[in-house]
Amino acid sequence: MPKKITTNDISLSLGLSRNTVSKALNDHPSITAETKRKVVEQAIALGYKKLKPSDDGHPAEPVPAAKSIAYITKQQLHHGTGFWMNVISGVEQIISSNGYEMKISFIKNEDIDSLALPAVLTNNDLAGFIVAGSMDRAYTEKLIELPLPKAFININPDLSLAGLKADVVFMENEDSMHQITRHLLQAGHTDIGFIGDISSCRSFMERWFGFQRAHFDAGLAVDPAFCVTSPSSDGYQLYDSLSRALQGMNELPAAFVCVNDKIALHVIKFAHEAGKAVPRDLSVSGFDQIDEAEFLGFTLTTVAVDERQLGQRAAEQLLRRISQPESVHETIRLSTTVVFGESTPPHAAAISEVNRLSVSTDPWLQEQERRSRPTVGRSTGT
Known part of the structure; x- marks a missing residue:
């Protein structure tokens, strides 16, 4: 005698719960059309005898696939x-x-x-x-x-x-922003600001966490006076709203870490209008590596993503x-991949290496460096 097919057999064959199978067979509105179709087709294939009949009294047809x-x-x-x-x-x-x-x-x-x-x-x-x-x-x-x-x-x-x-x-958000912030701290910056409406999305909030964690790791506190994180109707994506926020600062920090490249471009524009140059007077980083940043005249430190x-x-x-x-x-x-550009300075270790190489290859600098060394064992002429 052939085995009687039950909803449990259907659920096991599809990897669905019995509750889902039961609802699908009864055309419950909480089950998607695609799931209903698969359940009905499997029920027919297995020989399930309790399919809900159609209006004409014949066995129900498989539900058409949602397209x-x-x-x-x-x-x-x-x-x-x-x-x-x-x-x-x-x-x-x-x-x-x-x-x-x-x-x-x-x-x-x-x-x-x-x-x-x-x-x-x-x-x-x-x-x-x-x-x-x-x-x-x-x-x-x-x-x-x-x-x-x-x-x-x-x-x-x-x-x-x-x-x-x-x-x-x-x-990925937090680690990328942590890496950029650590880079700025290692370059000697201690006054670093963060810009982004962290209440607008989870990604921006996680980038804020990365910024904070880099400061914590360095034993430094984040200065809220240099940060723009409050809710904004446009998320500081429009220049005017960001410009007003920056104008409200008593002074600008040495660097800004921005939640995306669009805000970073606004910061660079604001700095230019204030008579400051990037990165000479202000370091700036972004996130997303958008095409618009290619027209700056220098490369932007950012995070490369594949949208x-x-x-x-x-x-x-x-x-x-x-x-x-x-x-x-x-x-x-x-x-993601952090891409360091010309908008932020190199690491302090890299600067020291550049200075060391400059001394070793320039004769005049070599002489100055030699004279500056302390002399051991020289007579004082008493």
């Missing part, structure tokens, strides 16, 4: 630099190569304030969605509550990553979530 994925982002993120356009390109490459159509939805500030979700998230053919860029806590929590597979690229810093019911993809790969990885993670809805949620950080 679109939504890309949700804030409207203002796509003004200014090509960073987020490269992220979109990376997402689209993975999405399209797996047979999905990408639907982009730009969220306005008023939508966030009123907790109004985009219409695209109600489409029946939606398999899941990607949220690019941090949004405020309440809106993010509402997105997380939606019964759809989801992946975030960055996230609000007020949300704990522990127990978060969503996958999040970042670039296209960031989009690809987020899309890959979403596809994994669609196929394995019960798997543990993940926080993913992609590696």
